[in-house]
Amino acid sequence: MAKTYHPIPKIGTGRFGFQVAIRSRLYAGPDHLLIVQNTGYTEEYKRIFYKDIRYLMVMETYGQTRQGMASGAIILLILFCHLFGLPWLAVGLMGVPFLIWFIANMLLGSMCRCYLNTHVQTVQLPAPRRMKKVPVLRAFLLSQIPSSRLAGTEQPVA
Amino acid sequence: MTSALECPKCKTAFKVDSGDAEEFSSKCPGCAADLETFLFPAFTRQREVGAAAAAILDTTDASCFYHPQKQAARICDGCGRMICELCSIDLSGRHLCPACISSGKKKGKITTLENNRTRWDSIALSLAIFGIFLSVAAIILSPAAIYIAIRHWNDSGSLVTGRSKGKFVVAVVIATVTLVFYAGIVAVLIFLPHK
Numbered sequence: 471m472a473k474t475y476h477p478i479p480k481i482g483t484g485r486f487g488f489q490v491a492i493r494s495r496l497y498a499g500p501d502h503l504l505i506v507q508n509t510g511y512t513e514e515y516k517r518i519f520y521k522d523i524r525y526l527m528v529m530e531t532y533g534q535t536r537q538g539m540a541s542g543a544i545i546l547l548i549l550f551c552h553l554f555g556l557p558w559l560a561v562g563l564m565g566v567p568f569l570i571w572f573i574a575n576m577l578l579g580s581m582c583r584c585y586l587n588t589h590v591q592t593v594q595l596p597a598p599r600r601m602k603k604v605p606v607l608r609a610f611l612l613s614q615i616p617s618s619r620l621a622g623t624e625q626p627v628a
Numbered sequence: 629m630t631s632a633l634e635c636p637k638c639k640t641a642f643k644v645d646s647g648d649a650e651e652f653s654s655k656c657p658g659c660a661a662d663l664e665t666f667l668f669p670a671f672t673r674q675r676e677v678g679a680a681a682a683a684i685l686d687t688t689d690a691s692c693f694y695h696p697q698k699q700a701a702r703i704c705d706g707c708g709r710m711i712c713e714l715c716s717i718d719l720s721g722r723h724l725c726p727a728c729i730s731s732g733k734k735k736g737k738i739t740t741l742e743n744n745r746t747r748w749d750s751i752a753l754s755l756a757i758f759g760i761f762l763s764v765a766a767i768i769l770s771p772a773a774i775y776i777a778i779r780h781w782n783d784s785g786s787l788v789t790g791r792s793k794g795k796f797v798v799a800v801v802i803a804t805v806t807l808v809f810y811a812g813i814v815a816v817l818i819f820l821p822h823k
Contacts, residue, residue, distance in 0.1 A: 474739075475788045497788050501720060502740075506788055511751050513786055514744045524671040527636055528664040585636040589675050592636055608666050615668055 475499050480606050484596030494596030496607075498614065503586075505596060520614045522588040528604050533581030541572040578602065637661050681712035694725070704728055736784065745787055748780035749795035756802040766810050770803035777803075 475497040483495045497504040505516040548565040552558065579602040584595040598607055633654070634641050640658030650667045681698040684691055690700040692712035700710035706728030716723045720740055724732070732738035752773045759769035777796040785792050
């Protein structure tokens with residue numbers, strides 16, 4: 471059986487706030503976007519029909535700066551520990567993951583929050599969380615909106 | 629074009645003169661947040677308002693099943709009853725009456741109306757795995773995992789990944805092996821000749 475929903479490629483997954491255990495992802499349906507919040511044992515769904523989307527609003531956040539400062543501070547702290555006798559091997563083992571985090575954060579670009587507005591509500595999207603990926607979502611929505619006026623497929627009611 | 633927008637952070641409504649652009653940057657007058665906006669066709673479209681049901685004027689007019697004084701405008705795609713404009717609910721290109729919507733949601737037949745699902749396969753697998761490590765609790769956890777797997781064998785799985793019985797099978801196997809293992813230990817302790 472063909473799947474009804476497909477993950478939107480290249481926009482990643484997201485979380486809302488500090489809910490580490492909850493993963494959220496955007497899926498493309500035949501005539502709507504599906505936001506899935508997965509807790510591991512339950513899934514919650516929100517649907518936004520393409521034809522109802524009025525605008526996509528993107529708000530740049532300070533997430534990249536905060537993550538850069540946090541990872542940079544940890545790296546400095548580990549280097550500082552070397553002054554008190556921590557061997558270079560330990561410094562490398564502890565510092566490399568944070569260095570990777572620091573570099574990846576810099577390369578991925580500034581962070582943002584995306585909101586979709588319809589006539590009745592404004593919904594925060596779990597992804598994309600980086601400004602670089604916003605055009606991907608916008609291009610996807612533009613490609614879906616004309617075709618969404620066609621009737622979707624629905625299962626029969628018993 | 630003057631665009632009426634709402635800041636998602638502080639909920640301040642404001643207007644922006646964006647010309648004919650479909651993409652523009654603005655600053656919220658309430659919280660000074662930098663906002664980038666992409667407009668879509670629905671932005672300029674008037675909000676759709678449902679048609680009012682027409683009253684019966686002639687005795688030959690078919691009436692709505694739920695409102696006998698109103699003219700029937702459609703046939704419900706779910707139950708085949710004649711319904712007026714007021715009762716007709718457009719759902720992904722189908723016209724359904726409120727009763728079909730209600731029963732469809734209750735029975736889980738209309739996936740478009742589902743807003744949550746429980747992943748019984750993940751629960752069964754977790755119980756089976758916890759049973760391995762929590763020896764005494766395995767007496768409860770392993771049978772619980774087997775019960776959940778059997779009870780929810782035919783339930784729909786995830787809406788996005790589809791139904792998968794793999795986790796159920798693994799949960800039943802792990803739970804059975806755990807039960808047999810602990811039953812064996814108990815049997816050895818009971819029946820082993822004590823010196």
